[in-house]
Amino acid sequence: MLLKDDKKMFFTISFLIISILAWGQKNKIDAIYSGIPWFDQNGNTVSAHGAGITKENNRYYLFGEYKSDDVIDFTGFSCYSSEDLYNWKFEKIALPVQKSGKLGSHRIGERPKVLKCPKTGEFIMYMHTDDLKYKDQCVGYATSKTINGEYTFQGPILFNGEPIKKWDMGVFQDEDGSGYIITHSGNLYKLSDDYKSVTKQLVKDMTSHCEAPVIFKKDNIYFWMGSGLTSWERNDNYYFTATSLKGPWESHGNFAPKDSLTWNSQSTFVLPIVGSKDSSYLFAGDRWAFPHQKSAATYVWQPLMVSGKTIRLPDYKQKWQINLVTGQWSESKLKGKIIPNSDNKKIHYSGLWKTQNSSNDSFSDKSSDEKGATFSIDFKGIQIGLFGVARPNGGYAQIEIEDETGKTIHSQMIEMYCKYPESSLKYLSPILKKGNYKFIVTVLGKHGNWYKKDGTEFGSSGNYISVDKIIIRK
Numbered sequence: 001m002l003l004k005d006d007k008k009m010f011f012t013i014s015f016l017i018i019s020i021l022a023w024g025q026k027n028k029i030d031a032i033y034s035g036i037p038w039f040d041q042n043g044n045t046v047s048a049h050g051a052g053i054t055k056e057n058n059r060y061y062l063f064g065e066y067k068s069d070d071v072i073d074f075t076g077f078s079c080y081s082s083e084d085l086y087n088w089k090f091e092k093i094a095l096p097v098q099k100s101g102k103l104g105s106h107r108i109g110e111r112p113k114v115l116k117c118p119k120t121g122e123f124i125m126y127m128h129t130d131d132l133k134y135k136d137q138c139v140g141y142a143t144s145k146t147i148n149g150e151y152t153f154q155g156p157i158l159f160n161g162e163p164i165k166k167w168d169m170g171v172f173q174d175e176d177g178s179g180y181i182i183t184h185s186g187n188l189y190k191l192s193d194d195y196k197s198v199t200k201q202l203v204k205d206m207t208s209h210c211e212a213p214v215i216f217k218k219d220n221i222y223f224w225m226g227s228g229l230t231s232w233e234r235n236d237n238y239y240f241t242a243t244s245l246k247g248p249w250e251s252h253g254n255f256a257p258k259d260s261l262t263w264n265s266q267s268t269f270v271l272p273i274v275g276s277k278d279s280s281y282l283f284a285g286d287r288w289a290f291p292h293q294k295s296a297a298t299y300v301w302q303p304l305m306v307s308g309k310t311i312r313l314p315d316y317k318q319k320w321q322i323n324l325v326t327g328q329w330s331e332s333k334l335k336g337k338i339i340p341n342s343d344n345k346k347i348h349y350s351g352l353w354k355t356q357n358s359s360n361d362s363f364s365d366k367s368s369d370e371k372g373a374t375f376s377i378d379f380k381g382i383q384i385g386l387f388g389v390a391r392p393n394g395g396y397a398q399i400e401i402e403d404e405t406g407k408t409i410h411s412q413m414i415e416m417y418c419k420y421p422e423s424s425l426k427y428l429s430p431i432l433k434k435g436n437y438k439f440i441v442t443v444l445g446k447h448g449n450w451y452k453k454d455g456t457e458f459g460s461s462g463n464y465i466s467v468d469k470i471i472i473r474k
Contacts, residue, residue, distance in 0.1 A: 029086045029431070031319045031332055034300045035264070035287060037412055039430045040080060040090040045412065047294050048078045049286050050212075052113035052171065053271045054123075056147045060085055060271075063112045063125065066093060067293035069413075072132065074109030077125070079148055085282070085301075085322060095125060095142050095151040102129040102140055103153055111169055111212075111268070114147070117195040118177035124195045125151050126181060128167050134453075138163035139181060141196065157181070159189060159198035170269070172215040180245065182213040184226070188245060202246050212237070215245075216270040216281065218306050224249060225311075227266045232290040232450050233458040234261035234419070241309045255304075256313040263316045264390075264418055265300035275327020281306050282322070283313060290448045290459070295413035296396060303329045318425050334385065334425065336473040339377065341366045347470065350374045351443070356389070356466070361421035365389045367466040371445025375467055376438055383473040384439050385428040390418035393462030395447035399427055402438040409437075417447060417460040423468050434474075441465065 029038075038046040048064025055061070059081050066078040079094035095112070098104045108130035115124050125142040142151035156163035166183035173179050179191035181198065186206025189198040210226035217223070225239040236258060240249040256262045265285030273280045281304040289296035303320060305312040322329045339346050341364075342355075351373025353366045365388065366375075377384075384401070394416035401410040414427050429439075449459035 050111035113171040168211040277326040336471040339470040365468040381474040387468040388466040395463030
């Protein structure tokens, strides 16, 4: 029997536990947000590009390129995990830079994908390896006994005793457990029972170009998607269908609106989510931000509409949720107090900022390309977000959040480049302890440019940073 004081202590502790749990639930990321940096449990930027997703024991594992802001060299493949596809835990660098060989220093490692072999229970990671000039490409593989262990690189995967000398690649696992490797230009290879070699080629040069290949299946239809060759630039991705992996494959054109550039992304994976009421298909794409791929490159994850032979990304969903039990998804709105860019009492501008309202687009944001120009706002709450307009002359900005003592507690680079004007959420902070903060955005005075092998130039024509509005969650 509990005494009076014991009961009081019991209820006090119970209340504190419930309060802590409620606070934790309240302050978790509550949806999938596209086009903004994501943060792991430590507040660090999630770096997992060219990624694949593998489900194991009701947990999702995200494997991707752990990028650098300074070099294109292989710097390791990362592993993150999540129970809800919203909140990501950094597990480890699943495959680090090797002492030598195909994934040694000053080499390329891209597009890691992990399959669990039904026969052996082993986890096999596949990837593109290359030299820095992209002249020594092949598909390599690594193995691990556990999904979140450190993978052991085994070298090239062989077909008829030879490496598969292709670059962009992906994987597909069919319902019968058969595994496949897909490569650029429409090549499809069937894996052996242990997933460590290739037994035959099912499709050869089905299409020209077609980087970032992805295959998924719904009902009795196979879908094969890919992108054009525009280096780090985004383009209108397209797709094919077939009732057999051997083909014939039928071309269907774009699956997002023409000139949307697949909502500024490049395909990397499609995750089927099968529930009790429906099945949803998560399109995972990369929004590259060369050269600052670690800091500023983001992810475009969207619900893919699939009906018969047709797939679509009809519009851009900034925030959406997925019920992993029922398999149903829903669009949701970002809630909070909106501060328009015209509120000069709350937003403090330093340097030259002009209101954009030209005949080129209908937006009325403020923007600046003056290096060192800033805008800032003092706020009280737990989260702050920035909506801006990306344009062909967009550049990089540095974001900082200071606490009430003036200490910088968070710093993040973002990019505002797009081939066409578009307004969307560009940044959403990690969830903060409720308090008083200052939000500062600085024009860095630089932008990205890059070239294809044939010398074609891509990238921004300016350094502009934009503020459309600010949102504060209290």
